[in-house]
Amino acid sequence: MASASALDIHVRQVTKAYGAVVVLDRVDLHVQAGEFLTLLGPSGSGKTTLLMMLAGFTRPDSGSILFGTQEVIRLAPQKRDVGMVFQNYALFPHMNVAANIAFPLRLRKTGAAEIARRVEAALDMVQLAGYGARGIDELSGGQRQRVALARALVFEPRIILMDEPLSALDKQLRELMQLELRRLHEKLGTTTIYVTHDQREALTMSDRIAVINKGRIAQLDTPRHIYSKPNSRFVAEFIGESTFLNVAVTGGVCRYRDTVIKAGGAPVRDGRCLLMIRPEQVRIVDGAARDGMNCFDGRIVGRVFQGDTMRIEVDLGGGDAITLRVPANSVGLQSLPDGSDSITLGLTVADTTLLPDER
Ligand code: ADP
Ligand code: MG
Numbered sequence: 001m002a003s004a005s006a007l008d009i010h011v012r013q014v015t016k017a018y019g020a021v022v023v024l025d026r027v028d029l030h031v032q033a034g035e036f037l038t039l040l041g042p043s044g045s046g047k048t049t050l051l052m053m054l055a056g057f058t059r060p061d062s063g064s065i066l067f068g069t070q071e072v073i074r075l076a077p078q079k080r081d082v083g084m085v086f087q088n089y090a091l092f093p094h095m096n097v098a099a100n101i102a103f104p105l106r107l108r109k110t111g112a113a114e115i116a117r118r119v120e121a122a123l124d125m126v127q128l129a130g131y132g133a134r135g136i137d138e139l140s141g142g143q144r145q146r147v148a149l150a151r152a153l154v155f156e157p158r159i160i161l162m163d164e165p166l167s168a169l170d171k172q173l174r175e176l177m178q179l180e181l182r183r184l185h186e187k188l189g190t191t192t193i194y195v196t197h198d199q200r201e202a203l204t205m206s207d208r209i210a211v212i213n214k215g216r217i218a219q220l221d222t223p224r225h226i227y228s229k230p231n232s233r234f235v236a237e238f239i240g241e242s243t244f245l246n247v248a249v250t251g252g253v254c255r256y257r258d259t260v261i262k263a264g265g266a267p268v269r270d271g272r273c274l275l276m277i278r279p280e281q282v283r284i285v286d287g288a289a290r291d292g293m294n295c296f297d298g299r300i301v302g303r304v305f306q307g308d309t310m311r312i313e314v315d316l317g318g319g320d321a322i323t324l325r326v327p328a329n330s331v332g333l334q335s336l337p338d339g340s341d342s343i344t345l346g347l348t349v350a351d352t353t354l355l356p357d358e359r
Pocket of ligand 2: 047048049
């Protein structure tokens with residue numbers, strides 16, 4: 001739920017180049033008030049640059065950024081009412097925890113009693129009550145991350161920006177903090193933009209995900225839609241696992257080799273297309289149950305035990321392969337032939353997704 005003071009953000013046609021390198025290319029983005037939106041993309045795609053523009057540390061070459069109805073391009077960072085958590089935390093090593101958290105309040109000339117009260121509340125919020133007098137070098141990575149978060153929250157900003165705040169933490173702590181940050185967001189209702197290159201993190205935390213590629217937003221949608229209905233091979237490969245088969249569409253009919261493929265979703269234009277196949281959507285079909293399925297015959301050429309699932313590679317001949325996952329328990333494996341036996345795989349029409357072939 002959005003808090004009363006949460007702001008929406010309009011990024012319009014924002015462009016930034018360093019020399020001949022265009023880092024952001026006419027980016028349009030609308031973030032709703034109180035939303036948790038994640039910028040997800042590979043290293044070098046422009047995520048940090050976009051965040052720095054929202055924070056006010058980098059100015060775009062052209063375009064507009066509105067917080068609510070206010071144009072902020074010429075506004076200094078401390079006047080934007082934005083809390084920022086940097087990738088490396090950027091804590092002041094010579095100040096203790098309380099002084100670090102108090103810093104933005106001192107910048108704003110808050111009174112001493114009010115500072116003390118707010119710092120206590122911020123420490124509470126990130127579950128570090130009693131840590132105010134500690135030195136930064138006495139804290140673990142996870143605790144430093146919480147101090148950085150408390151410092152970003154302490155002045156009750158209307159917008160919170162976070163640049164890969166969990167990337168230095170080990171997996172277990174990272175997953176714990178993902179849920180904690182999400183809980184905190186729900187409590188505060190502040191408009192939040194979160195940067196990560198970790199697709200699972202983005203899926204776990206976000207209301208919506210903006211997938212960014214080479215300075216452009218490739219797709220903006222809910223985690224569920226981004227995963228199930230990617231609009232391009234780039235998005236499909238970046239989020240989740242998938243294999244692709246080349247198919248041809250003529251007269252509105254899609255064929256893989258000579259077999260007609262029925263696809264869910266919007267019709268695609270005639271020409272070459274890609275059939276996207278998610279490993280967990282593939283079913284193992286026995287001869288009788290082909291009805292209503294798109295079927296592919298092949299041979300098992302590899303199987304890898306991965307704990308909860310078994311990853312199976314099926315060769316369709318002619319250089320094509322499909323990867324599937326079955327639960328690594330007896331139920332999942334019962335239906336699986338031994339050795340390099342032939343196998344028929346099926347995909348329901350609803351799970352059959354066609355993508356434009358960009359290359
Ligand atoms: P990301 O955060 O997605 O990894 P960045 O926004 O940091 O990407 O960088 C995007 C591109 O812009 C990279 O190619 C990077 O080298 C370049 N870049 C970023 N900042 C500068 C700068 N100050 N000067 C020159 N190039 C820069
Ligand atoms: Mg970055």
